Amino acid sequence: MVDREASGIPDEEAANDLRRWVAWLDNYVADLPSLVGNEAIDFCEAAGERWHKALAERPPAPNSPAALLLLEVAKNFAQVSMAAALDERITREAAQSSLIAALQGVRNDAQGWLANEVPTAEAIAARVEAVKTKFKQAQEAATNRIAEDEAADDYARAHPYGAILGYQDPTVEADIIFTQVCEFTEDEHNRYAEAYDRLKRLLDQDLFSYVSDMSDSFVVVVGNVLREVQDQKFSLSNMEETHERIRRIRSALIAFTSALHSHQDQTLYQVKHKFGDQSVEHLAVRKLFNDTYSGSFAYRWLIELRHVMLHVNMDAFTVGMAARLHRDATIELGMSRYWMSKSSGVMKKAYKRTELEAMTEDPSVLDMIKDLAPVFGPLQDEIDAVMFPATEVTQDAATVRELVTRFNGRQGLYALQTGPGFTRRFRTPAYSQLDPRVLAFADQYGQIKKDIESRRERGSS
Structure with a gap:
């Protein structure tokens, strides 16, 4: 039976109110998969609108078991929404599954109250305070996380250049993993990129x-x-x-x-x-x-x-x-x-x-x-001697060889980072993959140059 002291309303009225909200919760959970929204945050917004609409139409009595049920729903809904807002990797399906699982737990608790007895007024008050504390902790954690993200994003924007290595790890379920081997200043990036581009044009033409x-x-x-x-x-x-x-x-x-x-x-x-x-x-x-x-x-x-x-x-x-x-x-x-x-x-x-x-x-x-x-x-x-003077090619080849050393001998896909990245929000940054042909040309240019000079000597003799 429902405890009159807990709710401040007649036993039967409190029980009926709780049953009505449990039935509402059943329908609410059943309707979640049909809500609009391809992204997790869009789904959460749609779920929140439906919750607020139901609460506005017929709010439960304060400090009643039904009010506690709705407060528990709100707590779990807020947690899922906060997670979706803080992590764009959470999918609509993941957010939906997490919310349904949490609300089924709330429903089971409410059914237990109807079959046995509701928490006492003191217990309800204590749980309300606990929920409020969790809300506050979640808000503080979110605030701190947002501040950390903003600081990380600011640093990433200020340091958009570097050497990126793409590699594979059999223990990780990913086709390729990207990591920044080292950062470049803008001047370093421009020097490496321009030398590489000139060598690539030489080969591509x-x-x-x-x-x-x-x-x-x-x-x-x-x-x-x-x-x-x-x-x-x-x-x-x-x-x-x-x-x-x-x-x-x-x-x-x-x-x-x-x-x-x-x-x-x-x-x-x-x-x-x-x-x-x-x-x-x-x-x-x-x-x-x-x-x-x-x-x-x-x-x-x-x-x-x-x-x-x-x-x-x-x-x-x-x-x-x-x-x-x-x-x-x-x-x-x-x-x-x-x-x-x-x-x-x-x-x-x-x-x-x-x-x-x-x-x-x-x-x-x-x-x-x-x-x-x-x-x-x-x-x-x-023709190459005119279009790509030997002194320029020699210097560019040396610069690209220097660029290769910045990868510290690690094996994988070599690339130049061209934008902010490697934060929770930016994730993998924009990058320009380095063609192995160009890197090999730079590495072997000394011998290539000797071969060209030898051909010229044979041609002139």
Whole structure:
């Protein structure tokens, strides 16, 4: 039975009031999953609005068992809300589960009061005071936590730079863990970032590799067709099958010669963009291309062959295949002097016409590609020397090597921190991952420099 002395109201009225609020609590708990809010704090706000609305419609008598029940509900609700407000990592589902579990405990206590007896007036007063004390402690803890967070965030804002290491730990359920190895001043960060960016641009603009890849692809296509002829995968008398292979080879050649053309155009654009149109550097690189064009038969005619194939006739590139009994199959790849001479736009210079007229047979495209290799490598070295002066690259490589030492030899993902982080609110900061290619280049630059100088010496001898 309900104790009249505890509530100050008739036994039956107090019992009915308590039963009504227990029923309300059952409905309240059952409705929690349907409340709006994808975030924990939004869910808590929706739950709080429903609690306040019910309390305003029919508040329980002061110091009654029902009032104690609602006070216990408020205490648990406040704890969950405070946790959600202080920790953004708490999900809606976690907050909901925590609140439901706590309220089920409150309901069980209330059911026990109805089945047995409610706490005495003294016990209710004591529990009210205990709840108030917990509220106060929670508020003080929240205030302290907020102050600590603000201090940590202020420090993070004032120290946004550093070396970040990403690593894995089998004992931790995370794909990757980030930690700050050391802090950088803004000047240190800028020095490291600028040196790294210059080296990365040097590697990223390496159009030489693009040309080399396309050359390799062309050779692979030719080799595959040659094996098909040798293995009699198709009959050379079958014109459809034969032309299909010729198209493959022509497409691969266009890709390669277009890479040569792009290498020239994009290199000139980059040097103009970096140093300015008609700058000393721009004119120097343009002269390098002009000299290579004039001095290398292979470079000159591969560039011209692309133009004629795209703008005049694909037959400027000839493909001849033969399969002989008991002998190796052969593929002859030639540049048609006839179709090349039809391009008035690229044949304006007399030396081009006379060069073709002096030939007794069409030149071999495979020989031209082979002859290009010892010319093209030194050309790229000279271009790099203009766009990326050796003194600048040497200094940048040394700076990046110094940056690597700041990670203290730890293994993992290396990155530069670019914003505040590693606080409860900011968590993982913004960062720029360091490309292992660039770090390896900086580490090996001494040998790379020697190799470049050796190639130049061979080229000049």
